Amino acid sequence: MKILCFGIAKDIVGASEIQAPSGAITSVEKLRRYLEDQFSEFKNISQYMVAINESYANDNQAIRATDHIAIIPPVSGG
Numbered sequence: 001m002k003i004l005c006f007g008i009a010k011d012i013v014g015a016s017e018i019q020a021p022s023g024a025i026t027s028v029e030k031l032r033r034y035l036e037d038q039f040s041e042f043k044n045i046s047q048y049m050v051a052i053n054e055s056y057a058n059d060n061q062a063i064r065a066t067d068h069i070a071i072i073p074p075v076s077g078g
Contacts, residue, residue: 001025001063004070009048012041022065028052029059031069048073 001022005013020038025031028050035042042048049072050057056072063069 001065001067001069003031004068006070007073007075008045009042009071009073012039025063027059027063028057028061031063032059035071045073 001020002017003020004017005015010016020031020034025034031050032042051070051072052061052063052067054068054070
Protein backbone atom coordinates (compact mmCIF):
# COMPACT_ATOMS: atom_id res chain seq x y z
CA MET A 1 0.00 0.00 0.00
CA LYS A 2 1.49 3.33 -1.06
CA ILE A 3 1.04 6.30 1.26
CA LEU A 4 1.85 9.82 0.09
CA CYS A 5 3.34 12.18 2.67
CA PHE A 6 3.26 15.97 2.65
CA GLY A 7 4.83 18.72 4.77
CA ILE A 8 6.23 17.60 8.10
CA ALA A 9 4.97 14.05 7.47
CA LYS A 10 7.41 13.91 4.54
CA ASP A 11 10.20 15.11 6.83
CA ILE A 12 9.35 12.51 9.47
CA VAL A 13 9.42 9.53 7.10
CA GLY A 14 12.26 10.93 4.99
CA ALA A 15 10.40 10.47 1.70
CA SER A 16 7.40 11.72 -0.23
CA GLU A 17 5.85 8.25 -0.12
CA ILE A 18 6.16 5.07 1.88
CA GLN A 19 5.03 1.49 1.40
CA ALA A 20 2.99 -0.11 4.18
CA PRO A 21 1.63 -3.64 4.60
CA SER A 22 -1.92 -3.46 3.23
CA GLY A 23 -3.21 -6.54 5.07
CA ALA A 24 -2.61 -5.02 8.51
CA ILE A 25 -3.99 -1.57 7.74
CA THR A 26 -7.73 -1.83 7.21
CA SER A 27 -8.89 1.50 8.68
CA VAL A 28 -7.66 5.04 9.19
CA GLU A 29 -7.32 4.33 12.92
CA LYS A 30 -5.02 1.36 12.19
CA LEU A 31 -3.04 3.50 9.75
CA ARG A 32 -2.48 6.10 12.48
CA ARG A 33 -1.28 3.37 14.88
CA TYR A 34 1.04 1.98 12.21
CA LEU A 35 2.55 5.41 11.52
CA GLU A 36 3.09 6.08 15.22
CA ASP A 37 4.70 2.65 15.70
CA GLN A 38 7.00 2.98 12.69
CA PHE A 39 7.73 6.71 13.02
CA SER A 40 7.38 7.79 16.65
CA GLU A 41 7.52 11.50 15.74
CA PHE A 42 3.93 11.20 14.49
CA LYS A 43 2.96 11.09 18.18
CA ASN A 44 4.21 14.69 18.45
CA ILE A 45 1.94 16.05 15.72
CA SER A 46 -1.18 17.39 17.40
CA GLN A 47 -3.39 16.60 14.42
CA TYR A 48 -2.96 15.37 10.91
CA MET A 49 -5.51 14.46 8.32
CA VAL A 50 -5.70 11.31 6.27
CA ALA A 51 -7.14 11.52 2.79
CA ILE A 52 -8.44 8.47 0.98
CA ASN A 53 -9.05 8.80 -2.74
CA GLU A 54 -8.63 12.59 -2.45
CA SER A 55 -11.26 13.03 0.29
CA TYR A 56 -10.61 13.57 3.99
CA ALA A 57 -11.37 10.46 6.03
CA ASN A 58 -12.40 9.88 9.64
CA ASP A 59 -10.77 7.25 11.87
CA ASN A 60 -13.55 4.71 11.29
CA GLN A 61 -13.25 4.75 7.51
CA ALA A 62 -12.11 1.51 5.93
CA ILE A 63 -8.99 1.37 3.77
CA ARG A 64 -8.63 -0.98 0.82
CA ALA A 65 -5.30 -1.92 -0.77
CA THR A 66 -6.32 -0.12 -3.97
CA ASP A 67 -7.12 3.22 -2.26
CA HIS A 68 -4.96 6.31 -2.77
CA ILE A 69 -3.85 7.45 0.68
CA ALA A 70 -2.22 10.71 1.72
CA ILE A 71 -1.05 12.07 5.08
CA ILE A 72 -1.74 15.80 5.37
CA PRO A 73 -0.26 17.52 8.42
CA PRO A 74 -1.56 20.77 9.87
CA VAL A 75 -0.56 23.84 7.92
CA SER A 76 -0.21 27.45 8.89
CA GLY A 77 0.11 30.43 6.71
CA GLY A 78 0.06 34.09 6.62
